[in-house]
Structures are given as C-alpha cells and as structure tokens.
Amino acid sequence: MLSSLTPHLPALQVVIPLIAAPLCALFMNRHLAWTIAFVASVAAFLVSALLLASVLDGSVISYQLGGWAPPWGIEYRIDAANAFVLFIVSLIGALVLPYARQSIEREFDTSTHTYFYTCYLLCLTGLLGVAATGDAFNVFVFLEISSLSTYALVAFGAKRDRRALTAAYNYLIMGTIGATFFVIGLGFLYMVTGTLNMVDLAVRLAEVGDTRVTRVAFVFILVGMGLKLAMFPLHLWLPNAYNYAPPAVTAFLAATATKVALYVLLRFMFTIFQFDHPIQGLTFEYVVMPLAIVAMFAASIAAVFQEDVKRLLAYSSIAQVGYMLLGVALLTEAGLTAGIIHLFNHAVTKGALFLAVGCFVYQVGSSRLGDLKGIGKTMPWTTAALTAGGLSLIGVPLTVGFISKWYLIQASLETGSLLIAGLIVASSLIAVVYVWRIVEVAYLAPAPEGREAKEAPLSMILPTYALVAASLYFGINSELTSSAASQAANALFSVTDLAAPPMHLTPIDLPSEGASQ
Numbered sequence: 001m002l003s004s005l006t007p008h009l010p011a012l013q014v015v016i017p018l019i020a021a022p023l024c025a026l027f028m029n030r031h032l033a034w035t036i037a038f039v040a041s042v043a044a045f046l047v048s049a050l051l052l053a054s055v056l057d058g059s060v061i062s063y064q065l066g067g068w069a070p071p072w073g074i075e076y077r078i079d080a081a082n083a084f085v086l087f088i089v090s091l092i093g094a095l096v097l098p099y100a101r102q103s104i105e106r107e108f109d110t111s112t113h114t115y116f117y118t119c120y121l122l123c124l125t126g127l128l129g130v131a132a133t134g135d136a137f138n139v140f141v142f143l144e145i146s147s148l149s150t151y152a153l154v155a156f157g158a159k160r161d162r163r164a165l166t167a168a169y170n171y172l173i174m175g176t177i178g179a180t181f182f183v184i185g186l187g188f189l190y191m192v193t194g195t196l197n198m199v200d201l202a203v204r205l206a207e208v209g210d211t212r213v214t215r216v217a218f219v220f221i222l223v224g225m226g227l228k229l230a231m232f233p234l235h236l237w238l239p240n241a242y243n244y245a246p247p248a249v250t251a252f253l254a255a256t257a258t259k260v261a262l263y264v265l266l267r268f269m270f271t272i273f274q275f276d277h278p279i280q281g282l283t284f285e286y287v288v289m290p291l292a293i294v295a296m297f298a299a300s301i302a303a304v305f306q307e308d309v310k311r312l313l314a315y316s317s318i319a320q321v322g323y324m325l326l327g328v329a330l331l332t333e334a335g336l337t338a339g340i341i342h343l344f345n346h347a348v349t350k351g352a353l354f355l356a357v358g359c360f361v362y363q364v365g366s367s368r369l370g371d372l373k374g375i376g377k378t379m380p381w382t383t384a385a386l387t388a389g390g391l392s393l394i395g396v397p398l399t400v401g402f403i404s405k406w407y408l409i410q411a412s413l414e415t416g417s418l419l420i421a422g423l424i425v426a427s428s429l430i431a432v433v434y435v436w437r438i439v440e441v442a443y444l445a446p447a448p449e450g451r452e453a454k455e456a457p458l459s460m461i462l463p464t465y466a467l468v469a470a471s472l473y474f475g476i477n478s479e480l481t482s483s484a485a486s487q488a489a490n491a492l493f494s495v496t497d498l499a500a501p502p503m504h505l506t507p508i509d510l511p512s513e514g515a516s517q
Contacts, residue, residue, distance in 0.1 A: 016044050052080075060079045061078040075134040081492050089260060104248065156245070166244075188217035247358025262343060266336075303431075334411040343485075346404070349400060355385075360372060382464070
C-alpha cells in the first residue's frame with residue numbers, strides 16, 4: 001500500500017492535513033481532535049522528509065493534479081528550495097502539537113479545543129500548499145487559507161488578554177493588503193504572459209523582456225510579500241500578533257509563516273523574474289539591502305527596551321528577517337545560501353525560544369520581565385532552554401546562530417564589502433544586550449515572595465528541548481543544513497534547473513537512493 005502512495009507524495013503533503021482539519025471539527029471531541037491533528041502533522045513531516053531526500057541531488061519532481069499537464073493543469077513542483085521549506089514547516093508543525101495540548105488546556109475553554117486544532121491544521125495546509133505548488137494563483141489561494149486560519153489562531157489568545165482581538169484584526173487588515181498587492185501583481189503577470197504556471201511564467205516573461213507592466217508587477221509582488229514576511233518597515237502587524245497570540249501559536253507562526261513568505265518572495269524574484277532582470281539588481285541594492293540593515297539595528301534596539309519577553313522576541317524576529325534579506329540582497333549564490341541557512345536556523349532557534357516563554361506563561365501566567373524575577377531557580381530547565389536559544393540569537397559558536405552569521409559574513413566578504421560584515425557583527429552585539437536582560441532577571445534578580453512556580457509539564461519541556469538540541473546539533477554539524485541550503489540556492493539561482501524536464505515519482509525511487517531525473 002505504501003508503495004502505491006509513493007508517486008502521490010507531493011499531493012499527500014497537502015491533502016493529509018487538509019482532510020484531517022474538518023475531521024477535528026466534525027467529531028467535536030478534543031482528545032480525538034488532538035490525536036487526528038498530531039497523526040496528520042507527523043505524517044506530513046514524514047512525507048516532507050521523503051520529498052527532501054528525493055531532490056537533494058538536484059532533481060525536480062513534477063506532480064500533475066488530475067492528470068492535467070501544465071501549463072493548463074495545476075502542477076505541484078518540488079525542488080530542493082521548496083522541499084527544504086516543506087521540511088522546516090512540517091517539522092515545527094509536528095513538534096508544536098504535543099506542546100499545545102497541555103498549553104491550551106489551561107488557556108481555552110474545552111469547547112473550543114476542536115476548533116483550535118481545525119485552524120491549526122488549516123494553517124499548516126496553507127503553508128505547505130504555498131511551498132509545494134508550482135502554480136502562481138495557487139500560491140495566493142494557499143496563502144489565504146493559511147492567513148485566515150492564522151487570524152483565528154491569534155484571536156484565540158483573547159481568553160488570556162482581550163488585546164489579542166485587536167492584534168488579530170490589525171493582522172487581518174495588513175495581511176489582506178499584502179494579499180491584494182500580491183494578487184494584483186499576479187494579474188499584471190498574467191496580462192503579459194497569459195499563464196500562471198511558474199515554469200511557463202519564467203519562460204514567457206523572459207520572452208516579454210523588461211516592460212513597464214512587468215516592473216509594476218515586480219513592485220506589487222515585492223510589497224505584498226514584504227508585508228507578509230514583515231520586511232521593515234512593513235512589520236507593524238507582527239509585534240502585537242506574536243505578543244497576544246497563545247504561546248503555542250506564537251512559536252508555530254514565528255518559526256514558519258514568515259519563512260514561507262520569504263520563500264515565495266525568493267521564488268518570484270529569482271526564478272520567475274530571474275537574476276538578470278533589469279529592475280532586480282537596483283531594487284535589491286538600493287531598497288531591500290538598506291531596509292534589511294535598518295531592520296537589523298532598529299528592531300534590535302526596540303527589543304532592548306521591551307518589558308515583555310514575547311514582545312522582545314517579536315522585535316528580534318523582525319531583525320532576523322533583516323539578516324535573511326541581507327543575504328538575499330547580496331545577489332550572489334553565497335548570499336542566497338546564507339539567507340536560506342538562516343531561514344532554517346532561525347526557525348529552530350525562535351521556535352525553541354517561544355516554546356520556552358510559553359512554559360513561563362503556563363506556570364506564572366505572564367511573560368513580563370518583572371514577573372520572571374528569579375525564575376531560573378524554580379524553573380531551571382525552561383530557563384536553561386531560553387538561555388541556549390538566546391546564545392543562538394547572539395551568534396555564539398556551537399549554536400546555529402553562529403553558523404548563520406558565519407555564512408553571512410563570508411558572503412559579504414566575498415562581495416568585497418567589509419562594511420556589511422562589520423554591520424552584521426555590530427548588530428549581533430545589540431542582541432547581547434537584550435538577551436542579557438532576560439538572563440539577568442531570570443538568574444540574578446530575587447524571586448518575589450509567595451510565588452510557587454514549578455517546572456512546566458514534560459510534554460511542554462520535551463518539544464522545547466528537541467528544538468534546543470537541534471540548535472546545538474546543527475551548530476556543531478552544519479553539513480546537512482549547508483548542503484540542503486546550497487542545493488536550494490542552486491534551484492533558485494539557475495532557471496535552467498527549474499525548466500529542465502521533471503521526473504515523476506515511482507515506488508522504487510524513494511526508499512534508498514532518492515530520485516533521479
């Protein structure tokens with residue numbers, strides 16, 4: 001039976017959570033809903049791991065839905081770039097669910113649990129669909145599936161803080177504006193090419209050349225995705241959304257949503273518009289790169305002055321998006337590889353950090369620094385996990401944060417820019433300040449009398465430490481992430497790879513040797 005499903009892995013990647021989502025709401029049993037959501041998430045993760053193993057050699061998988069050949073039919077097209085993103089999203093999705101079960105038991109009414117798992121799976125479906133599809137309009141559809149479910153997930157935080165409703169509403173407004181910009185850009189591309197299949201778009205757009213319409217489409221797509229990935233200064237929705245959402249939701253979104261939006265931006269900018277498009281170099285050199293550098297400093301400085309750890313980490317995320325965009329804006333293969341490595345490393349690090357903060361919220365009821373004084377004595381494991389994540393944010397050796405910044409600095413020096421390398425180091429020093437504020441409060445400040453906080457449940461600690469362990473492991477052995485990121489950069493960098501004849505999965509391709517083209 002397993003072999004008969006093998007050729008359909010690209011579709012199963014999206015269909016499994018999509019079918020599981022309504023089942024959670026249908027049965028209206030919170031224990032059964034969690035089981036369905038967990039099984040679906042683990043299955044999605046296994047599928048993504050098989051797909052990644054199949055394309056790491058540079059192969060491309062084409063799956064034609066309903067047997068309709070592209071460009072008329074919808075195609076799922078998997079290469080190293082989106083397989084890497086699928087792996088990250090499904091990994092985080094599977095790890096957060098065991099954590100969420102205990103967390104939401106305390107935060108929500110039991111009658112709403114099934115709806116939470118339904119929204120969670122729909123969000124996962126949307127994010128996986130965005131990455132898997134090779135159809136530009138499908139990207140928009142899946143983006144909206146993930147966005148609508150995300151607004152609901154953020155609003156679930158209203159039980160603890162009513163400001164979650166305002167945050168969700170602002171997120172909805174900004175997300176809708178971003179989606180509108182994106183779909184208008186798609187409309188312009190369709191107007192000049194007559195196609196929405198990404199491979200076909202890349203080929204036909206090259207034939208059309210540089211026109212005013214294609215430039216307008218480029219700008220609309222850049223701004224639309226810039227809003228979705230919280231590119232400075234389009235980031236205003238993010239601090240409140242991350243701060244007021246339930247901790248499990250914050251960890252999931254921080255590790256996945258902005259990463260998928262960045263993938264879409266890369267796919268359109270480099271695969272469809274291609275590296276040598278006249279507007280590409282100017283935009284990245286004079287717009288994206290300066291904004292990325294400003295984000296690295298402005299958001300880090302803003303983080304220093306926050307009194308809530310969740311909000312502090314939210315501003316830190318904006319700065320980290322700046323690092324990713326800086327690598328991409330170098331417009332070299334080394335820079336793109338560095339940006340993609342940081343995409344994975346930041347997902348692991350920030351996921352661990354927000355899960356650790358969620359443990360504090362679970363036991364103390366707050367993530368404000370003033371309420372966490374001396375928490376290191378009563379919740380040592382959680383505080384140690386938070387500290388390890390903080391060291392990764394700074395870029396201390398033996399953590400994934402160091403690997404990211406090492407690659408970024410190397411890519412900067414490769415372009416001859418000693419100034420950019422110096423700015424990366426300087427902005428990392430600001431991270432030392434805000435991470436130290438947390439450590440100082442947790443370990444050195446006296447605990448308030450009468451507080452009876454104990455360590456969080458094991459079901460919340462284990463997923464947190466799984467990500468901490470990943471942060472340390474890939475910080476010591478970066479061979480897998482660097483080779484996967486390098487292949488992903490190659491897939492984006494070389495249009496010929498995307499346009500090459502794809503392979504079709506067969507049962508004998510996957511288990512041992514991966515796939516061949």
